[in-house]
Amino acid sequence: xxxxxxxxxxxxxxxxxxxxxxxxxxxxxxxxxxxxxxxxxxxxxxxxxxxxxxxxxxxxxxxxxxxxxxxxxxxxxxxxxxxxxxxxxxxxxxxxxxxxxxxxxxxxxxxxxxxxxxxxxxxxxxxxxxxxxxxxxxxxxxxxxxxxxxxxxxxxxxxxxxxxxxxxxxxxxxxxxxxxxxxxxxxxxxxxxxxxxxxxxxxxxxxxxxxxxxxxxxxxxxxxxxxxxxxxxxxxxxxxxxxxxxxxxxxxxxxxxxxxxxxxxxxxxxxxxxxxxxxxxxxxxxxxxxxxxxxxxxxxx
Numbered sequence: 001x002x003x004x005x006x007x008x009x010x011x012x013x014x015x016x017x018x019x020x021x022x023x024x025x026x027x028x029x030x031x032x033x034x035x036x037x038x039x040x041x042x043x044x045x046x047x048x049x050x051x052x053x054x055x056x057x058x059x060x061x062x063x064x065x066x067x068x069x070x071x072x073x074x075x076x077x078x079x080x081x082x083x084x085x086x087x088x089x090x091x092x093x094x095x096x097x098x099x100x101x102x103x104x105x106x107x108x109x110x111x112x113x114x115x116x117x118x119x120x121x122x123x124x125x126x127x128x129x130x131x132x133x134x135x136x137x138x139x140x141x142x143x144x145x146x147x148x149x150x151x152x153x154x155x156x157x158x159x160x161x162x163x164x165x166x167x168x169x170x171x172x173x174x175x176x177x178x179x180x181x182x183x184x185x186x187x188x189x190x191x192x193x194x195x196x197x198x199x200x201x202x203x204x205x206x207x208x209x210x211x212x213x214x215x216x217x218x219x220x221x222x223x224x225x226x227x228x229x230x231x232x233x234x235x236x237x238x239x240x241x242x243x244x245x246x247x248x249x250x251x252x253x254x255x256x257x258x259x260x261x262x263x264x265x266x267x268x269x270x271x272x273x274x275x276x277x278x279x280x281x282x283x284x285x286x287x288x289x290x291x292x293x294x295x296x297x298x299x300x301x
Contacts, residue, residue: 003032047071047078048086055092057273060248066275114201115211118222123234125155128291129184129191132160132219134176134199135235136168139258140243140251146258149173149204150266151180154234156291157276158284159266160184164259170204174213181217191218198222200232242270 002022006029009018019026054067062070064084071078125131131154139146149172150162161179165172181187197219199205205223214221224231243250246265252258271284279287 003029007033044086047076047082048090050074050076051083051086051092052090055087060092060245069275069281114206114226115221115223117198117224117231118196118220119198119224119231121231121233123154128153128155128288129195130155130193131196131198132180133232133235134173134197134205135232135239136173136202136204137239139164139262141258142251142253146252146255147172148258148262149176150235150238151176152235152238153284155279156284156287157238157279158271158288159238162262162266164255164262166255168202168204170207170210173204173210177210177213186217189218194218194220196220196222198224198232200224201226242266 002024006015006018006022006024015026015029018024019029050071051067054062054070064080064087067087068078068080068083071083119131123131123133132151133154134149134151136147136149139148144166146164146166147168148162148164151160152158153160160183161176163172163176163179195218197214199222201223204210205221211221229236242262242265246261249257249261252261273283275281275283276287282290
């Protein structure tokens with residue numbers, strides 16, 4: 001207890017004074033401190049092993065805060081400051097903002113009349129298949145431009161479809177959309193209420209072919225105002241998250257490199273494991289499992 005008091009107050013009082021008042025020896029204090037430091041180093045080694053395991057398992061995507069959260073969930077008390085220190089000391093990049101600048105991908109069509117905005121920035125949803133969001137984004141690449149288009153269920157944050165290619169053609173959107181159709185088994189369902197499909201006013205979303213495809217599966221088109229990123233803010237947030245967490249892959253060498261990294265991150269990590277504070281710290285798949293369980297219980301009572 002005396003040595004612990006001395007350690008905590010070394011910046012306030014001289015060591016000699018505290019040892020004299022507390023009748024403690026300097027040699028005894030240094031011996032005690034050596035033991036404490038040795039124990040601390042051993043704890044750091046054990047903690048670092050846990051940090052590295054989580055860091056690798058999450059595709060090097062989690063920062064100090066979420067890693068500390070996972071460790072605490074396992075029963076060990078630790079703060080994000082200590083985790084961040086160990087990550088920095090051992091060459092693990094701590095989360096920082098993505099600095100890549102890419103061109104806008106919206107190509108507003110003047111040929112077709114844009115759909116009405118059925119969302120009006122009311123993005124908070126609790127029911128699956130109530131609101132789907134979609135957007136294109138340019139990806140950092142060494143050679144020819146590479147783009148991704150994604151479709152997201154706003155309630156669970158699950159990415160239902162995503163496609164990576166060299167162009168902004170509507171064909172890429174169709175491929176992502178058909179992934180979403182399969183994921184939600186829309187070919188075998190009759191929707192009681194149409195799913196709102198919200199996007200910007202890009203020509204791909206405004207094409208007759210794609211709007212007909214939406215109607216075929218019971219979805220209704222919704223579009224934000226032209227050039228206003230806040231009208232599709234959750235998708236902008238998704239792209240920002242992806243580009244931040246995949247920074248160690250940038251720039252992509254080619255479309256195959258981009259597709260491999262993005263598909264792996266999306267389907268194996270983001271959907272399955274990445275926690276979201278807005279849905280109670282659950283992953284999208286966990287949220288949906290809880291939602292289905294909850295709704296089955298309601299149906300059976």
